[in-house]
Amino acid sequence: IKLRIGVIGTGAIGSDHIRRCTHTLSGAEIVAVSDVNTENAKKAVTPYNPNARVYESGHDLINAENVDAVIIASSGQTHAEYVLSAIKAGKYVFCEKPLATTIEDCQNIIQAEQDQGRRLVQVGFMRPxxxxxxxxxxxxxxxxxxxxxxxxxxxxxxxxxxxxxxxxxxxxxxxxxxxxxxxxxxxxxxxxxxxxxxxxxxxxxxxxxxxxxxxxxxxxxxxxxxxxxxxxxxxxxxxxxxxxxxxxxxxxxxxxxxxxxxxxxxxxxxxWKDRFIEAYDIEIQEFINGCLAGQLNGPSTWNGYVAxxxxxxxxxxxxxxxxxxxxxxxxxxxxx
Ligand code: NAD
Ligand code: ISE
Missing domain, CATH: 3.30.360.10 (Dihydrodipicolinate Reductase; domain 2)
Known part of the structure; x- marks a missing residue:
């Protein structure tokens, strides 16, 4: 079984994560993308999966029935609303750093995750x-x-x-x-x-x-x-x-x-793509494995909050x- 991932934000790191999930890592496929620039989203995913669906709204991608997990790689100040939406939908989410750009947003995310009673979020701190x-x-x-x-x-x-x-x-x-x-x-x-x-x-x-x-x-x-x-x-x-x-x-x-x-x-x-290439590969593979096993272990919302x-x-x-x-x-x- 493959984890069906949707990617929100298909700029520099979003498109790199699409590439690594498709060509380097195992256990996942990219089935959906979304970006405020829909043209770029289409361009980013087509070489890897021409059948992936392009969503105008990140929230629609999150709620799509065939999306099991979400990677958020849009600009930092947009992360919080997507993370909250994914938690609400009960979906696993890998959120690039920073988790959010205000303390209040981080607290709301932690509260939402606590309400779900289990970890749903891994934050993209790859250096560890x-x-x-x-x-x-x-x-x-x-x-x-x-x-x-x-x-x-x-x-x-x-x-x-x-x-x-x-x-x-x-x-x-x-x-x-x-x-x-x-x-x-x-x-x-x-x-x-x-x-x-x-x-x-x-x-x-x-x-x-x-x-x-x-x-x-x-x-x-x-x-x-x-x-x-x-x-x-x-x-x-x-x-x-x-x-x-x-x-x-x-x-x-x-x-x-x-x-x-x-x-x-x-x-x-x-x-940075080359300097930490192995670390990015390992963090996302761990996210994929964690989603498939029903247990996330990587950097948590708490790490995002404290940072x-x-x-x-x-x-x-x-x-x-x-x-x-x-x-x-x-x-x-x-x-x-
Ligand atoms: P980028 O500007 O290349 O890409 C950001 C993308 O997000 C753009 O395509 C933009 O159109 C899209 N976007 C902006 N607002 C959006 C919204 N509301 N909904 C959907 N899409 C939206 O930036 P980047 O360098 O790829 O960085 C993206 C995120 O990844 C940032 O949070 C950044 O901090 C993080 N990042 C992490 C690392 C790392 O080392 N872990 C490296 C680079 C970037
Ligand atoms: C970028 O978003 C990263 O996360 C890089 O790792 C970092 O070196 C760079 O300064 C950021 O802009």
Whole structure:
């Protein structure tokens, strides 16, 4: 039996998920798509399933009888209404990050899921599925570097478009670190501060770039994350954990080192699609398997909610330039 999936939002990652579900993963087929741009939705799905139905409304797709599960890959601020609609229909849903862009929307989603009495949502935080992050976590939890004291992290994108503005550095980009670092350290944040260094000439009026986000955790670990989304040279994700006895760093993706023309070089990737390709494959396969088995185990609405609480504090800190407190409620039993 194959899981019949409908995809809402067929832009960059939505069309990549259509490709991976069809060609790389097992146990699923894409039977429906929807996008505000219906032409693009048709174009995105036709090479993979010319018989897939194109819906003008995402809600109609969710409620379609032949759709067992939904992937939401539309723009962030549209996620909440589709997730709520899928939960109401009792359907499994994979929602790309962020789960929602307000705390209230996250709370409504959690309430709706609790009312259904079972997990229906997996959030698209793929970094915990990345081999490098997994190895890093094992080194930390095995105590090899002693207790972690500090983390230095870097999230650089080659460039972004004019529609990407200052607060998106948090909800679009930093949100990955907000999720993966609390998983990595098994800790929670208590405060955030944002510092704006000298701005790059490659940015535009509505985007302050780069930014440095400083976080503090309950156990006193200090984290600095550089978010630099017009760094020009490539897509670069770094994470170094400084412990009492040693440091451990996320490995760079494997790349051939080339000795040529009096130079020694290695290429740097430019696209998140390639950098985390295996992690995306594993997270969506786990979603498919979970839906077929009737039990989701991946990142939950709680992870989406906690990341949003921290993200809201960071966005506030962008305005106030002050240290903003972060307070995370107790986790309900369903998500433990
Ligand atoms: P994109 O702009 O390429 O695609 C978004 C698509 O959503 C567009 O086709 C747009 O027409 C459609 N859309 C907008 N509003 C809609 C609505 N109300 N209903 C239906 N469709 C709508 O963006 P993208 O890069 O593909 O990002 C999409 C989502 O995936 C974002 O939430 C983003 O944060 C997330 N994302 C996650 C990762 C990751 O690493 N996990 C990477 C990229 C994007
Ligand atoms: C994008 O939406 C992603 O999620 C990428 O992983 C991230 O690096 C990028 O900054 C976001 O815009």
């Amino acid at each position: 599925y990345d081999k490098g992050y997994r190895e890093l976590k094992k080194i930390i939890s095995d105590g090899i570097i002693g207790s972690p004291l500090m983390v230095h992290a870097v999230h650089r994108n080659q460039k972004v478009g004019e529609s990407y503005v200052t607060h998106m550095s948090i909800f679009e980009t930093l949100i990955h670190e907000l999720d993966v670092l609390r998983w990595l350290l098994n800790d929670d944040y208590i405060s955030a501060q944002v510092i704006f260094p000298r701005q790059t000439n490659y940015t535009h009026e509505k985007l302050r770039d780069p930014q440095i986000v400083l976080l503090e955790t309950k156990s006193g670990i200090r984290i600095d994350v550089e978010v630099f989304v017009n760094c020009q040279y490539g897509y670069d994700i770094q994470c170094s954990v400084v412990g009492e006895k040693g440091t451990a760093s996320l490995p760079d993706p494997a790349a051939v080192s080339l000795r040529l023309g009096e130079k020694l070089t290695t290429s740097i990737l430019t696209d 949003a609480i921290a993200a809201v504090a960071c966005v506030k800190a962008q305005d106030t330039l002050a240290i903003e407190p972060i307070s995370i409620p107790d986790c309900p039993a369903m998500y433990k």
